[in-house]
Amino acid sequence: MTGASDSIVQAIAASLQLKALQVTHTVDLLASGNTVPFIARYRKERTGGLHEEHIRAIQERYTYATELEARKATILEAIDAAGKLTDELRARITRCASKQELEDLYLPYRPKRRTKASIARDKGLEPLATAIFADARLADLDAAARPYVDPELGVATPQEALEGAGHILAERIADDADIRQWVRKRLWEQGTLVTKLKRGAVDAAGKYADYYDFSQAISKLPSHQILALNRAEREGVIAVTLEAPIAEALEFIQRRIAPQTSPAVSTLLRTVCQDAYERLLHPSLTSEVRADLTAQAEEVAIAIFAKNLRTILMAPPLKGKVVLGIDPGLRTGSKLAVLDATGKLLAHATIYPHPPRQDVTGAAQTMLALIAQHRVEVLAIGNGTGRREVEQFLTAHVLPHAPHVQREIVDEDGASVYSASRLAQEEFPDLDVTVRGAISIARRLQDPLAELVKIEPQALGVGQYQHDVNAKRLQTALDQVVESSVNSVGVDVNTASAMLLRYVSGIGPTLAHNIVAHRDRHGPFHSRMQLLDVPKLGEKAFQQAAGFLRVPESADPLDNSWVHPEQYDLVARMARTLGVSVAELMGHPDRLAHLEARAFVDEEAGVGVATVQDILEELQKPERDPRAAAEHFAYHPDVADITDLKPGMVLAGKVTNITAFGAFVDIGVHRDGLVHISELAPTFVKDPHSVVSINATVRVKVLAVDVARQRISLSIRQAGASSG
Template sequence: MANEQGKQVSQTGAEETVTMELTEEKKAAIQERITRQIADELQIGGGRVKTTVGLLDEGNTIPFIARYRKEMTGELDENQLRDIEERLTYLRNLESRKLEVMRLIEEQGKLTGELRASIERAGKLQEVEDLYRPYRQKRKTRASVAKEKGLEPLAQWLLSQPRQGNLTAEASKYVNEDRAVSTAEEAIQGAMDIIAEQVADDAKIRAWVRRHTFEQGIVSTEARKADQESVYEMYYSYQEPVRKLPPHRILAINRGEREDVLKVSLDVQTDRIHDFIGKQLIKGPSVTRDTLTAVIEDAYKRLLAPSIEREVRGEMTEKAEEKAIQVFAENLRNLLLQPPVKGKVVLGVDPAYRTGCKLAVIDDTGKMLEIAVTYPTPPNNKVAEAKAVFKRLIESYSVELIVIGNGTASRETEQFVAELISEVKSRKLAYLIVNEAGASVYSASKLAQAEFPDLDVSERSAISIARRLQDPLAELVKIEPKAIGVGQYQHDVTQKRLDESLTFVVESAVNHVGVDVNTASASLLSYVSGINGTLAKNIVKFRDENGKFASRTQLQKVPRLGAKAFEQCVGFLRIPGGGNPLDNTPIHPESYAVVDKLFRDQKLDVSKLGSEELKAVLQRLEPAELADKLGVGVPTLRDILDSLLRPGRDPREELEAPLFRTDVLQLEDLTPGMELKGTVRNVIDFGAFVDIGIKNDGLVHISQLSNSYVKHPMDVVSVGDVVTVWVLNVDVKKGRVGLTMKKP
C-alpha cells in the first residue's frame, strides 16, 4: 500500500541519498536504452535506429535523411523516420519527467531505492504519474483534513487489522475538541478517508482498475431530451464496449456530449474491482474487516471510479484523435499530390446565390487576366446576362477549362455551366468541380492581400479555385493545412497535434515533388527541407533584386542561408534552364562528382541529358556493379540514375488526370445498378465520398468497396482517385445516394 511505502521510505530515505545529476556514462546508458526500446517497438534494427537518432540530433530533416542518407539508415522511409523521431521525443521527455519526479520525491525524503527502481523501469508517462501520485502536493481533501486533525495513527491502526480490540473505543482516544473531532464516529470516518485516498493513489491498484475498465467497461449514451431532433439520434439509447468502440464513434459521442445533446457514462461491474482491492488491502479476519470493506467501496465509488473514467475516456479520445489525424493527413497528402493540369487557360468560378458568382480567368502560368461577376443562380436568375459574360471571357482568352468551387450554389452553377458548354460550338470546353475548402481562408490572408491588393475577398477566392487545377500543391500550401477539409472531426482533435502532423505531410509532399526556386512563392519555399519562413522570404527577395537564379550554388549568397540550410534544401530546389542541367534534377550537389565520374567512365555528355540516346545507355547500367567503382552506395546510385533518366520530371504527372465533365446529372436521373465514373472527394473510417456529378457526393460504405475484406477504406481508395461505381440506392427526399464499387 502507498501509506506503507511512504512510511518505509521516510524511515530509510535518510540512509539512501539519490543524486539526480547524470554522469556521461548514465546519459549514454539511457540513450542506449531508448534506442533499444524504439528498435523493439518499431521492429527496426538497433543500428539503423541509432544512426537515425544521430542524424536527427545533428539537425538533419526527415526529407533530407530519407532521400540523401539511405545508406546510413538502411533506406528507412519518411514514415519510419517520423515514427522514430516521435518515439525519441516521447521517451526523452519520459526520462526527463522521471528525473523530475525522483527529485521532487527526494526533496520530501521519501525516495527509496525500491521506488527509484520502479520509476526508472516505468515505460509510460502514466506509470510514472501513478507512482508519483501519493507524493504529489494536493489541494485540500477529506483525507488531508483528517490528517490535520491527527487521525493518521487511527488509520494505521485500522490497516494493522488487529484480531482483537474495539474500534469505537480506539477511535474515542482521538476525540478532541481542539482538533475539531467531536465523536468517535467522526474520528473513524476521518481515518477511513485517509485510507480511501491511499487506496485511490496506489499505483498497482490504479493500473489494474484502469486495465480492467478498458477491457470490461461499457460506454452508455442517452439523450438529454428524447424528443430533440439531431444528428446524434443513433446515440439516444446506445451501448458499446470500450474496447470495441471505433474512433469515429468516440469522437461523435464526445461532440454530442460537448454540445449538451448526450449524456455519457462509462459503466463497469464493481464486484471484481472490489475483490481485487480487497486482496491487496485485507489480510484476513479482524475487528476492522467490515470497516475496510466499506473503505474499499467508498474509495472506488468516490475517488477511483471518477478518476479512472476520466483517464480511460481521455485515452480513448487520444487514440481516436490519432486515427482521425492519420485519416486527415493521408487525405491531405493525396489532395496535395493531385496531378497538375498544365498548359490550359482556366476560368475559375466561386459560386454563390445572392452575391453572385465571382469569375477569374488565369493564363497557363497562373497569371490573373480578368475578374468578373455574374448572377445566374437564385434569387437573381440573370441567366442570359451571365451566359453573355461567360461566352465573352471564353472567346477573348481562349478558355479551355471551367473550374467550379464546391461550396454554396456549386450544383446550380454546375447546371448553368453544363448548359453553357452545350451552346459553345466554337471550341472544346469541359468543366471540373474542385474542393474549395480553405479558399476563403487564403482570400482573407495577408498573403492574398499582398498578392492581389486591389481585389476583394471573393474575387481572390475565384483565382485560388482556378489555380488549384493548374498546380494544386503550389496553391494549397498558401492555406493553413487544417483548413483544407478532407477528413473527419478535424475540429474535435488536439489542434497542436493536428498542426504538427499536417505540417509534416505538406513538407513531405513539397519535397517529394521538388520546387522551382525561380517561380515558387515564399509559402511554398517555407515547406522545403531546411528552409523556414524567414529564409523563404529572403530567397524571394534575393530573386526579385538579382533576377532568376542561374545555379544552385548561387543560393549560398542568400542572406542567412548557411551551410547547414544549404545542405538540407538544395537537393529539393530545381533550376530549369540553368547553366548545369543537374540543377534541374533531385541529384544533390554532393553527388555531382559521382555523376561526372559516371559520365567520363561511360563516355557520355551531360549536355545530352534527356535525349533518347543517353537514356538507352543509362538503362543498361547496373547500379550494384558500378557503385564500388564510383565510390557511392547502391541506393544513392540507383536514385542518381533514375534522376538522369527523367530530368525535370514531376512525379504527380504519373497519376491519373482529374475527371472532366461536359454535362450534369440530376438525382432523379439515377437508378439502382447505373454505372458511373466519379472522383473520390473524402475518405473516412466508414467509407468514401465520391463526386458523381450530382448535388451531394455519394457514399461508398466500407462494406461496398471490395468483394474481399477491407480493414480501412484507405487500403482501397485515396482522395482524387477516379473510380467506377454503381448506384445501390437513392433517397431523393434526403438527397443521399448509396454507391458500390462491387461490379454487379
C-alpha cells in the same frame, strides 16, 4: 550517447523492428539539425534506407522516451527530498516504460489539495490507519480508536476516529499503483459507456438522436463515435457515464490490502474499499479512460485527415495548359479568370447568363472571346452552388463553338477562405474577392499542391471531426504532411510562392520571404549556387534545401534534378567514364546502363550503393513527377439536385472525403453522399483507405435519399468496381 540513451535506442529499435545503429544514426542526424525529408532522401547510407514514416516514428518515440527519463529524475528527486524514497521504489520508477505507469507510482507522494484524508491526518488519525493496515486481525477496533479521541481536534468518538482512519485508508487504496493498474485494466476490458438524454436538452434537428439512450462496450467504441459523443456531451445534449462490474473489483482490493482479517476489520474494510472505489478510484479512472479514449480517437481522426490531405496535395497537375477558371454564381454572376500555363493571370471578367439578368448571349460572347484571344484549352469549374447551371450554359452556348476546349470540375472547398486571406490580397490587391476565387480554382487544376498550401488544411473539408481534436497535435501532423508532399515533388525556385517555399526542407517562413524578395529584386535564379546570395541562407540551409529546389533556367541540367549538389562531381565522373557531357548522360538509359553502381561508391564520403543507385535512377528520368497524370471526369447530365435522385440509380462520382466509418462521394447534387464502410467492397473492410482514395472516380448505387435531412446513402459494393 549516455547509458540511458543507449537503453532508449534499444527499446525503440525493438518496437520498430529496426537495427539499433539505424536508430542511433537517425537520432544523431536529427540532433544535428537535419530535416526528415533531407535524411530520408540524401542520408540513406546512415539510416539504412529508412523512409520518412520510420524517421518520424523514431523522432516521436525518442522525444517521448527522453521526456519520460526527465520526468523520472524529477520524481525521484521529489520523493527523495521528502525522505520517502526506498530502494524498491527507486527500482520500480527506473523500470517504468510509460508515463502512466510512472505517474501511478508517484501518486501517493504527489502534493494534494485538501481532501477527507488530509483532514483526517490533521486530526492525528494517520497512526490509527497505519495500525489497522499493519494488523488486520484487530479484534476490538473501538479500543484501538479510543486513544485518538480528541474533541479539540474534532474527533468526538471512537467511531469518528475510525471514520477518519477509513478516509486515509481509502486514499491509500486509490493511490496504490498496482490496484490502479488492475482496476484500469478491468475497466478497459469490461467497462461500458452509457449515455442518456439530459433533461431539458435541446437537439432540435435530432443530430444526436442515436445517443439519447445508448450503451456500448468501451473496447468496441469506434473512434468517430467517441468524438461524436464528446461533442454531444459538450453541447449539453447528453450525460455520459462509465459503468463496470464492482463486486470483482472490491473483492480484489480487499484481498490485496488484507488477505486475512478479523470480522471487525473485515466489516470496516468493506466500507473503506467501497468508498475508495466509488468516491476516488472509479471517478479518477473514468476521467483517465475517457481521456485515453479521446486521445486514441483523435489519433485516428488526425491520421485519416493526414492521409486525405496528402492525397489531395498529391493530386495530378495539369501542366502546360492555358486554363479559364470559373467561380459559379447565379444572381451575382459567375467570375472568370484566364491563366497562362505558369499560373499567371491574363484576364478576368464576370458573366450573367442566369436570372435575374439572364444575359446568355453576352455571357457566351465574353467567354468565346476570352477562349479565342488567350487560346484557352481547359475550363476549370468550381463545384459550388451554381455549377450545374453553369455547365448547362456552357454545353448549350459555349462548347459547341469551342469543341477543342476540355471541361473539368474542381473542388472549391477553402477557395473562399484563400480569396479573402491576407496572402490573396497581397497577390491581387486590385481584384475582387470572387475573382481571386476563380483564380484559385484554375490554379488548383494546374498545380493542386502549389495552390492548396496557401489554405489552412482545416478549410479543405477532408477531415473527420477535425474541429474536435487537439489543435496542436492536428497542426503538427498536417504540417508534416504538407512538408513531406512539397519535398517529394520538389519546387521551382523561380515560380514558387513564399507559402510553398516555406515548406521546403531547411527553408521556413523567413528564408522563403527572403528568396522571393531576392527574386523580385534581382530577377530569376540561374543556378542553385546562387541561392547562397539570399540573405540569411547559409551553408546548412543550402545543404538541407538545395536538392528540393529546381532551377529550370540553369545552364547546369543537374540544377533541375533530384541530384544534390554534393554529388555533382560524382555525376561528372560518370559522364567522363563514358566520354559524354552531363547533359548527354541525362535522360539516356542506354548510356547509363553501361555504368556499374559499385564503381562509384565512396564510403569515406558517405556515398554508398543506395545513393549511387538513386542518382542513376534520377539521371534516367530527371524531370519525373511523382504525381500521376490527370484524368477527365464528368457528372451524369440529368442529375442536378438531390430531388433528381432515386434509389437504384448507378452514377459516377468523385470521393471527396474519407473517414473511419466510410467515404463521402460527390455525385453532382451539391450534397455529398455517404458510402458506409460496409458498402465499400464485397469483403470486410477495416480501413476505408485500403479500397478508396480522395479524388478517385467511383461508380455508386443510390440506396436511399432523405431530402428533409439532406442525406444520401450510396454503395460502391452494389454498383461494381471503381473506375479510377
